[in-house]
Amino acid sequence: MSGVASAPVERSAWLTAAAWRRLFRDRPIVPLIGLLLVLVAIIQFVQPGIVGPAWAGVILRASVPLAILAGCQTLTMLTGGIDLSVGAVASMAGFVTATLVHSPVGVPFAIAVALAAAALAGLITGIGVGVFRVHPLIMTLGMSFVVLGLANVWQLETVQTGAGVPDVLRTVGSGTVFDIIPNSLLIFVPVMLLILLGLRRTGFGRLLYAIGDNPIAARLSGARAWQVLIVLYVISALLAGIAGLLVSGLTNAASVSLVDSSVLPSVAAAVIGGTSILGGRGGFAGTIVGALILTVLTALLTVLGLPEPTRQVLFGSIIVAVAAAYTRVTGEA
Amino acid sequence: MTAATAAMSRIGPLGAALRRNAWTLSLVGFLVALLVLTKVVQPRYGAVAVQGLGTSVLPLALAAVAQAIVVIAGGIDLSIGSMMALTSVVSATAMKGQSEEFAVAVVVGVLLLGVLLGAVNGALVVITRVPDIVVTLAMAFVWAGFALLVRAAPGGGAAVWLKDLVVGPIGNEWIPKSAIALVVIVAIVWIPFVRSRLGLSVYAIGSNQLAAFRSGVSVGRTKFLAYALTGLFSAFAGLSLTASTGIGTPVPGPYTLLSVAAVVLGGVSLAGGRGGVFGPIVAVVVLQMIRTDMTFLNVNTNLAVVAQGVILIGVVMFGSLVQLRRARA
Known part of the structure; x- marks a missing residue:
């Protein structure tokens, strides 16, 4: 953004406040990873020896569904939207699969029905947002x-x-390889690559940024926003469905409100990851780190032995603090 | 819905007035149609049911008013449900086993607490410049956490006079006290507010923040006060929960999202600057009546939730279609 203007001070730049600010703005992922490492260090300090490969596996396993749900928020927030239906859709997908499991056609059929139902919900949402505005x-x-x-x-x-x-x-949801690597990465890595590459390398990804940044300019340059939005919300609902299946596998439970409590954290993860709720700025890499930060934070508060209410208070305060710090250095909301 | 179309084809001062309030009028029409339908499917629907309706509607109606204020100012408050839970448990805990006179002090204190909670939300929104939705989302955790710290399980008590304020009929057996309470609260707080300079400023910053700023409105201060007022109405809503149930419940009910739904159904634009509190209150009654009617019709109550969603989406779609047409014409 300010590459030309900053060229002369480049050499000693890493020392100045402006350089830090630039780093935060252009590469938010770096300070975010720093924050994540600090949190891990605190956990290690509070309970020496807890941090290890097995612990990392547990954290990863818990982060995967949250990261996918936060992916829904990231994609929709890029266009200036938000998806509050992820909780209901994800719970529904897990629940429908669980009820159809004893059907004669079997598990693949159950999963297919669940994802089809999720996609249908996304299609309707997309038509509402895209066509009926x-x-x-x-x-x-x-x-x-x-x-x-x-x-x-x-x-x-x-x-x-x-x-x-x-x-x-x-x-898939709760199993691990060698007690360390969670099986759910099998699902998450392809999803992650699809979203990351999709946002960076495809026209569809560019259109999401364009529509969120300036809808009128996007329309005048020939983007058909309604088509993009319909596809977007179908994708978001499908991702939510996948996350719901993983959560039900992880918790070995299925209920119509299983994933509801993850809706607000998913928005928080995307916000902490540097995606603007106003659209046009952000990405999935930051969101993944955001989801990891939230999971580690929850683990830290548990290790500290804080009761649930205190945890909630701290959780909320930290989200505000991070978002505020973020807004301060980037100079925009 | 017919009132809206009729209003558009007519011209003149009456037509203009109709047109300005077309949304609310059609909502009232819809409510009347619902009431007629209710009487048809359940001839025994009468005074007792109306009393029940009044009591069950009050907390959400106050929450909808709270939401309406901040949405008119161009913001949104996702922590209303949590503020209600916190004010409700604080009042129930403080009133338990205390004298009736002491309860008066508690009520005043809890209302001030509500103003304080809203003010914290508002200050954070204004100072940090983080989008409203993010701040209030995070604060929803914070206030709900405090509510659980005050009281881990539902309990406490409420003063008899407070319960008497909202439960039961007054004068005529058809008029629920809760309806009177709602009217009084709105009349005491909302009407002076909307006629004041502050009220005008709130509409101004919601409608066009830059234009309001350039006309000399202090945007930050106005937004802060709007949030404080939302906190006050959340406290009213929390108190009404305590009064109608007799206890305080630390876990937030579904009020936050339902208040957003009611506000939108009630004709307040999410973009800010448009609408009032009458529409959202009618919308709350409509939402509750739909639920009641579906029970009478022996429809699965879960389908009532579906119907609420469908109506919410349908009405907003209809509204934006009308707007699109107007923009084209």
Whole structure:
């Protein structure tokens, strides 16, 4: 952004405040990783010996679903939107899979139905946001009511039949290789690559930034925002569905409100990761670090033995503090 | 909905007034239609049910007013549910086993607490310049955490006079006290506010922040005060929860998101600067009536949640279609 102007001071730049500010603004991932390492160091200090490969595996395993959900928020926030329906959609996907597991057609069918239902919800959301220009906050909020209600109806319909989290989901969601590397990376790494490359290398990714940064300019340069938005919300719902399957595998539970508590943290992870809720700025790499920071933070507060309420208070305060620090150095909201 | 179309085809002062309030009027029309429908499907629907409706609607109606103020100012407050929980547990805990007179002090103190909570939200939004939605989202954790620190499980008590303020009929068996309480609170706080300089400033910063700034409105101060007022109404809502249930519950109810829904249904633009508090209050009653009607019709109550979502989306879609058409014409 200010590459030309800063050229003369480049040599001693790493010492000056302005350089730090520039680093924060242009490469937010560096200070974020620094923050993550500080948190890990604090945990190690508080409880020496806790940090190790196995611990890292546990943290990673817990971060994966949150990072995917935060990916939904990142993608939608880039266009100036938000997706509050991820909790309902994710819970629904896990729940539907669990209820269909004993069907004659089997687990792949159950997963396919769950993801198809998620995609359908995303399609409707996308049509609402893209074609009817309903505010994304309202559209996804309304959609979460619809999905939750329908999932509850489905629950009553299927209450007689046996249900359970399929073994394959348990293996993928909570299993590990050599007790260290979580199996869920099998799902997460492709998803991560798709989002990272999709945002950086494809026209679709560019369009997301363009629409979020300046919708009028994007329209005048020939972008059909409604098409982009429909595809975007379908992708977001599919990601939420995948995350829901992983959560139900991780917790070995399936309920219509299983993932609800992750909605606000997913927004927080994206915000901490440097994605602007106003659109046009951010990326998925920062979001992944944001999700890791939140998970490590939760672990730290648990290690400190703080009761749940205190944890909530600190959690909220830290989100405000990080977001404020971020806004200060980048000079924009 | 017919009132809206009728208003558009007519011209003149009456037509203009109709047109300005078309959204609220059609909402009232919708409510009347719902009431007629209710009477048809359940002929026994009467005074008792209206009393129940009044009591159950009050907390959400006050939450909707709280949300409306901050949305008109161009912000949004996702911590309303948590502020309600905190004020509710504080009041219930403080009133438990105390005298009736002491409860008066508690009520005043809790209202001040609400103003303080809202002021903290507002100060953070103004000073940090972090988007409202992020700040209030984070503060929702903080206030809910404090609520749990005050009281880990539901409990406490409420003064008899406080319960008497909102439960039961007054004068006629058809008029719930809670409705009167709502009208009084809104009349005492909202009407002077909206007629004051501050009220005008709130509409101004919500409508166009830069234009308001250039006309000499102190944007930061106005936003801060709007949040404080939202905190005050959240405290009213929290107190009404305590009064109607007799206890305080530390876990936030679904009020935050429902208040956003009610505000939008009530014709307050999320972009800010437009709408009032009457629309959102009617919208709250409509949402509750839909739930009631579905129970009477023996429809699965879970479908009522679906219906709320569908109506929310449908109404907003309809609204934006009307706006798009107007923009084209």
